[in-house]
Amino acid sequence: MLEVRDIDVFYGDAQALYGVGFTVAEGELVTLVGANGAGKTTILRAVAGIRPVARGDLLFEGEPLRRVPAHRRPGLGIALVPEGRELWPQLTVRENLELGAYDRAARARAAESFAHVYDLFPKLKDRAGQLAGSMSGGEQQMVAIGRALMSRPRLLMMDEPSLGLAPLVVGQMFAAVRRLHADGLTILLVEQNLARALKVADRGYVIETGTVSLTGTSEQLLADPAVRAAYLGV
Amino acid sequence: MGEVVVLAVSAVLLAGFYAAMAYGLGLIYGVLRIVNLAHGGIIMASAYVTWQLFDRFAIDPFLAIPIVLVVFFAIGVGIYLGLVRFLPRGPAGAVQSLLLLFGVWLVIRNVAYLLFTGNEQVIHTGYATSSVRILGGSFSATRLAVFAVATVALFTLHLLLTRTYLGKAIRAVAQNPDSCTLAGINVERIYVFTFGLGTALAGLAGTLASTLFAFNPSFGASELLKSFVIIVLGGLGSIVGIALGALVLAFAEVFAVYAVPPYLTTAVGFVLLVVVLVLRPGGLFGQRVLR
Ligand SMILES: Nc1ncnc2c1ncn2[C@@H]1O[C@H](COP(=O)(O)OP(=O)(O)OP(=O)(O)O)[C@@H](O)[C@H]1O
Ligand SMILES: [Mg+2]
Secondary structure, eight states: OEEEEEEEEEETTEEEEEEEEEEEOTTOEEEEEEOTTSSHHHHHHHHHTSSOOSEEEEEETTEEOTTSOGGGHHHHTEEEEOTTOOOOTTSBHHHHHHHHTOSHHHHHTHHHHHHHHHHHOHHHHHTTTSBGGGSOHHHHHHHHHHHHHTTOOSEEEEEOTTTTOOHHHHHHHHHHHHHHHHTTOEEEEEESOHHHHHHHOSEEEEEETTEEEEEEEHHHHHHOHHHIIIIIOO | OHHHHHHHHHHHHHHHHHHHHHHHHHHHHHHHOOOOTTHHHHHHHHHHHHHHHHHHHOOOTTTTHHHHHHHHHHHHHHHHHHTGGGSOSGGGGHHHHHHHHHHHHHHHHHHHHHHHOSOOBOOOOTTTTOEEEETTEEEEHHHHHHHHHHHHHHHHHHHHHHHSHHHHHHHHHHHOHHHHHHTTOOHHHHHHHHHHHHHHHHHHHHHHHHHHSOBOTTTTHHHHHHHHHHHHHHOSSOHHHHHHHHHHHHHHHHHGGGTSOGGGHHHHHHHHHHHHHHHOTTOTTOOOSOO
16 A cells, blocks of 8 residues: 655755665554654655655555645545644644545545544544643544544554553553554554554564664564564563 | 713724734734735725725725725735745744835835825715714714724634634644644645735725725835734734734724823824733733634
8 A cells, every 4th residue: 555665855964764665555554663763753754745755756555656745645545643743722622623624525524534533532522622732642642643534544644642641541542543453444653662562563664763674573573682672671 | 971982982993993904914924924014015005996996987995895805815815926935934034024025015105106196195985974973972984884894804704714614724724834734734825825815804904994094105004013013912812812902902092182192192002012012922812823
């Protein structure tokens, strides 16, 4: 479904990605893991189109993405739940969700999408009229995921959805990810919580200083001595 | 007592016009973070357009409003696409945008001098001298009509911003443009539309002003400053904030007759501005984002 081929990405003169390549097949849950500053967020931003790609190719369902402007990509079925949530704090929860379905095709199915999001996160239904900025961290993360789902994505990318959340809430978040995956959604998950991410994922890629250093199924990675030493502290 | 009531009604009528006048400036600032220094020039240009429509084609100023809105929306889109679009985004572009739009204002003003000389113009409508009695005072029909149009304009705008997808997208862009792109909103298009809308509102203010005041090509300078005072007082938070800011300014100006000689009343707003900036830098009703 998604094929990333050998991409280079820069911030000004500083290169952040060096020939990164990976794939995500339909229905898979793939995770990208790696240390702080490794380039995970940059990869997701490149796929979403908000960071230009200097070299290499991005293919979504076989179609090249590089020339598609970022605001058109949700219409193709690509959604990103950004790091740090990035909600519109002075809009209500309902308005935040509504704007997730801005694309014409998504807008036509907004009622159905609202039902789906409220079913996944019942709390949002009770808080629909509240300003997003006044919600707790966990609730805001639910709004961010809900907003991405409103665009009817076929590929959902999530950037550290558990960041800064209480353990109980982290559990709920992973439960939601698992459920979306079970319903057949293709997911690309970036996580700092490697053990937990590999537990829900089918496959993973380890990112180190802007390149893919290791890849395998979740079981393989969890059993890998280098991964265990570097990321699990065992 | 009677006089106080009359002055209060008068202040409310003036506040309606002020709110409509300030809203375009506030909207553009709220969404693009640019102080549109051409705002006053647009108001002046629109007063001339309205006068020309009246003088040459006998179109009543109030009936000219739809034409003015369309023309100035197009002019705003033109200014954005031709100039503002090329400015660096964010704080880096702040100084450039001030200089650029000040330049636009000078150009508009000099064109007006060339075309219409520096003479004062007034629009004499048939109903210019009719008046209506309210609460023991006599108020000109024109002032009431201006108040009504301003109120309808603000109410319509409020509905646009709170009830439509486009309006919600405008508010979202004001709060976080990056996540708008992720949601599939073409942020650049929102900027174009907002600049057009803000300019159209300045155009509306010019038409309304042309029915109330005499004007020449220098007209618009104090309108720009007053608009600025209002958005600082009221914040960008909402139509309500702008309306409150406009009321404070109008009441201060109108009731200043008790305290200072008439030629000083226009200075009242600026004194108010300085006091507020010193005491409450966030504005009186402090909402710094469009919501
Ligand atoms: N806006 C930016 N400007 C300049 N450099 C940046 C910017 N954003 C990221 N970088 C650099 O690019 C590299 C990759 O950053 P990125 O945010 O993709 O890492 P990450 O793997 O998501 O890290 P984290 O786990 O901390 O979120 C880092 O060296 C970082 O310093
Ligand atoms: Mg990151």
